[in-house]
């Protein structure tokens with residue numbers, strides 16, 4: 001029997017983070033953002049397995065392993081293809097493993113993916129001649145063609161190195177639908193490892209939509225996924241949910257999208273199918289303050305929606321307007337009331353330290369968060385990822401050298417008025433104080449209905465008291 005060709009998917013030994021291209025949040029630094037399944041790697045693995053490849057995945061960061069563990073696995077597995085998921089903020093560390101691997105990669109084609117290759121593949125590959133191919137956006141079809149040994153010059157959406165030359169092929173057009181995506185290969189990972197922090201049950205991601213019509217200053221969604229929201233058909237989402245229940249006993253889902261509630265007609269159809277089929281699942285999704293209606297929310301709740309995350313970003317209307325968020329505080333208040341009334345929990349996100357941030361606006365944001373009193377809240381510091389308007393603005397307006405030492409927790413640059421250190425101190429204080437308020441503690445205490453829940457909340461509380469950054 002012919003030897004199966006092998007593909008090794010890798011999250012490198014860098015800080016732990018979710019490496020889905022638009023969402024590159026560190027998870028090691030937080031108490032409430034759990035590590036998420038490597039959905040892109042699972043998609044690529046499904047494609048490869050359909051073509052007869054053997055595949056393997058390893059997350060060295062999550063297991064606190066180092067480059068020597070990676071080299072050991074490389075020696076043992078001897079892959080024909082190595083695929084590294086690179087995060088913009090840990091680029092150098094992620095790719096340094098290639099230098100260490102040296103001759104071990106002689107017979108391996110090295111493929112990299114990550115948002116940053118959409119904006120800077122040429123200069124990165126100049127520095128890392130070990131990379132053979134960089135996949136740019138809409139990577140699945142390009143990947144399939146690469147592993148099929150199609151002539152690189154005829155594969156759209158890649159940058160490749162050959163004979164000391166670096167060549168970029170034209171971009172791949174964005175598809176109108178996501179129905180070309182396979183059902184991710186969940187045999188690639190240990191599904192029990194990825195759990196919902198508030199129940200300790202396994203949870204997985206289901207890709208539902210991509211794209212966002214908004215152009216927020218700090219966000220990669222639109223530059224990467226386009227300004228039209230493309231949904232996966234309800235049929236395919238239901239098929240994937242059923243597979244997760246039947247094959248893996250997973251009943252908790254994150255419906256992954258840039259903006260789930262853009263088309264409430266779609267959301268209603270999906271919710272109705274979940275209800276009609278009696279799937280009995282829980283799911284979370286994301287939304288914006290200006291795209292909600294109460295009828296849809298009620299249906300979502302009935303279908304099992306337990307949490308909606310919402311980017312509130314700032315408690316100051318002028319800052320909201322300057323970051324291009326397209327919402328106002330009044331809209332946020334109305335949306336939060338509506339979600340609460342529907343009985344769905346809320347996870348609010350705030351961004352601190354954009355260029356126009358002042359002592360007054362940053363405090364206004366915290367006070368607004370306290371007023372809204374959502375079930376969860378994360379205060380992130382502004383992170384200028386390459387490809388965002390923020391990145392270009394920070395470079396042009398002398399806001400300091402872009403710093404990724406502690407992304408999302410230490411700002412990439414200063415604001416016009418506040419130093420990076422000052423913003424960092426606010427961030428630490430807000431993330432801690434928000435959860436230690438008596439009103440908040442009382443609210444969570446009322447939700448305790450089991451010993452397990454008590455244990456989870458108690459452990460979280462202790463971590464908060466001990467930790468200065470969360």
Ligand code: SF4
Nearest residue numbers: 212214216219221258
């Ligand atoms: S609305 Fe959300 S997904 Fe869309 S650009 Fe703004 S932050 Fe990104």
